[in-house]
Amino acid sequence: MKHPRHWKPLVETDEFKPLHPDLIANTAAHYNITAQAAEDMLNDYHSRCRFFVNDLYQVQAQEYAPGCLHLNIRRRDGGMFKDWRHFQQIKNEIAGPEREAVELYPAESRKVDTSNKWHLWVQPEGVQIGVGWEKADISYDENRHVPGMRQRAL
Numbered sequence: 001m002k003h004p005r006h007w008k009p010l011v012e013t014d015e016f017k018p019l020h021p022d023l024i025a026n027t028a029a030h031y032n033i034t035a036q037a038a039e040d041m042l043n044d045y046h047s048r049c050r051f052f053v054n055d056l057y058q059v060q061a062q063e064y065a066p067g068c069l070h071l072n073i074r075r076r077d078g079g080m081f082k083d084w085r086h087f088q089q090i091k092n093e094i095a096g097p098e099r100e101a102v103e104l105y106p107a108e109s110r111k112v113d114t115s116n117k118w119h120l121w122v123q124p125e126g127v128q129i130g131v132g133w134e135k136a137d138i139s140y141d142e143n144r145h146v147p148g149m150r151q152r153a154l
Contacts, residue, residue: 003089004083004085004086004088004089005085005152006056007054007085007086007089008054008055008056009054009093010052010053010054010057010059010090010093010094011052011053011054012050012051012052013051013052013053014051015051015053016046016051016058017046019039019042019043019046023042024038024039024042025038027041027042030114045062048062048063049061049062050062052090052093052094053076055076056075056076056077056086057073057074057075057076057086057090058073058074058076059071059072059073059074059090059094060072061094061095064121066124067123067124067125067127068121068122068123068124069094069095069101069121069122070119070120070121070122071090071091071094071095071101071119071120071121071122072117072118072119073087073090073117073118073119073120074115074116074117074118075116078116079116080116082118087103087118087120090120091120091122094122095122096125098125099122099123099124099125099127100122100123100127100128100129100132101120101121101122101123102120102121102123102129103118103119103120103121104119104121139151140152
């Protein structure tokens with residue numbers, strides 16, 4: 001399998017334990033709770049997650065329903081740019097290449113926007129989401145001269 005350009009495989013890590021004091025303090029302030037309550041809340045959440053990193057991304061993976069994963073993705077440099085091929089690779093490495101995931105743009109009443117993160121909601125193996133194409137169609141031909149069909153090389 002070819003990897004996207006500029007890709008280093010994810011590795012599982014425990015580098016986010018123990019919790020950073022600034023994370024505890026900011027969480028306490030954001031939720032208007034004590035530092036101890038924030039630490040307890042974060043420890044509980046982290047105990048249910050697996051963490052992965054490479055040179056570009058850090059990912060928290062947590063089961064949110066039987067067979068379903070929530071992938072919480074952020075760039076390590078805090079940047080906002082994302083590469084679709086990288087996110088496909090993250091999904092493939094953590095959940096598997098034949099599982100489908102969605103990125104949701106929710107109603108404003110359900111929006112969560114507290115930090116520069118993206119969220120993929122991975123469905124159980126064998127579940128096909130009812131939108132999208134029926135079969136693969138892949139080309140890495142650059143087609144620089146063809147308007148509307150430009151592609152970048154893998």
